[in-house]
Amino acid sequence: MFDLDTYAYTNRWIKIHPLEKFVFALATMLVCLISPSVVVVGAVLLLMTVASTKGAGTPVGQFFRFMMIPFSFILTGVLTIAFSVSHDPGGFLFGFTFGSITVGASQANLMKAGFIFFKSLGAVSCLYFLSLTTPVLEVISVLRKLKAPSLFLELMGLVYRFIFVLMDTTALIRMSQTSRLGYVSAKNTFRSLSQLISSLFVRSFHRAGELATALTARNYTGEIRTLEKEYPVSKRNYAVILGIELGLLLLNFT
Template sequence: MLNIDGFAYTNRLRQVHPLEKAAFAFITMFLCIGFSLPVFSCIIILLMAYAIIGLARIPMKVYLKLMSLPLSFLSIGVLTIAVSISTHGFGAAQLAGITISGINIGITHSGLHSAAGLFFKSLGAVSCLYFLSLTTPAVEIVDVMRKLKIPALFIELTDLIYRFIFVMLATAEDIYTSQSSRWGYASLKNSMKSLGQLTAALFIKAYHRSQTLFTALSSRGYNGRLNVLAPEYTVSVINIVIIAIVESTLAITAILLEMGKIG
């Protein structure tokens, strides 16, 4: 398993204010979505690769592996855009294609162009999100959400789900170990049976846990809201200035590229 969570707590940018990291990631992502030129998307991919590998010191191998994750479904998605179907041909625009009983299936120049645009745009946006999730622990992302005044219900759910993913994982692992030590996964038949029992046991345990958690919270004066205080982070003026410069440079580059003045 790729330990994104682990890197979030140990990377070089851990001490940077989460709001600064979130601002960097999201402004870049919006620019990436807003402007469609593949060249610009590639600039963003490179920028984020530098931030992730060069600044946060995430191993290159981990970065490449993560970037390859969306490739499979991205290629399928992009393929459907690259390939066009028509009943009356594409004329000169068609680069390649076949005709089956009057229906043209072919690749056009514009189709290919928008497919490439979408491909790089998606990778660019994904790398922005990777930057945030690799450098900022989930807890701090929740702090950012709190600062941005996102509804409490949403924040509390995020917090609880994140916490209990790990409790559930540990429980599942314990059950799995105890099953396999008793030949629970020795044959296909045993495996099917054991997996079913594991799932059922997890549901029951999850329910039981929610009850004991509620008891424990009530005994600390829970009144329907999970009030917590975030640790105090230090704001870095230098970081904010750098982010502002990088983002405005990106925005100007994007506008210039769109106007066709350079590149």
């Protein structure tokens, strides 16, 4: 997760307007989800892989490692589609019979499961493209332009910032516990972990209090307003995106 964050800040497409990347990722995802053709899904997967690796500069191996993370989730998800329960053992390609009940997979269901599997993977690749090219704060600024509620966006920003503070604190507490043999046995581990969690909870409260004080000292009155980075808007990029999406849609008719 933290690698993802690092790539987002160091990728080659960091200077491109975040809204353009956002539109590209979401439009492609939409096309991927509504297309009935497996060719389109394959094309989306290929397109996003190339855009993230050749384009934005994420190492290919790293990109595939990221793609493996949701792999097992999607697989378990589509298994329920592939297999069905029936009293009639006929029609299944293979199956297991328990008494009068047969659990098995028919060819149609297998095809359907495989298609959904690739479709999900295609959609995930679109989201990865966005995560790998656009830092969280830029995504938030896009959402602000799209008029998402500001309370929600402020919370997103603060949560994002304090994930890292919390991780640093966790690492420090854990280190000090380890240096006092906190994790040498299962029993110690359970005890140390429970103390780690409770002290993180207490410290988060302290942090929140300190943050509120520091914000008040800078005339905070209930709304966090900040300047946002400005990016050049490229009509050419929008034209390219439109072209790609139309091309993908046309692939459905081949």
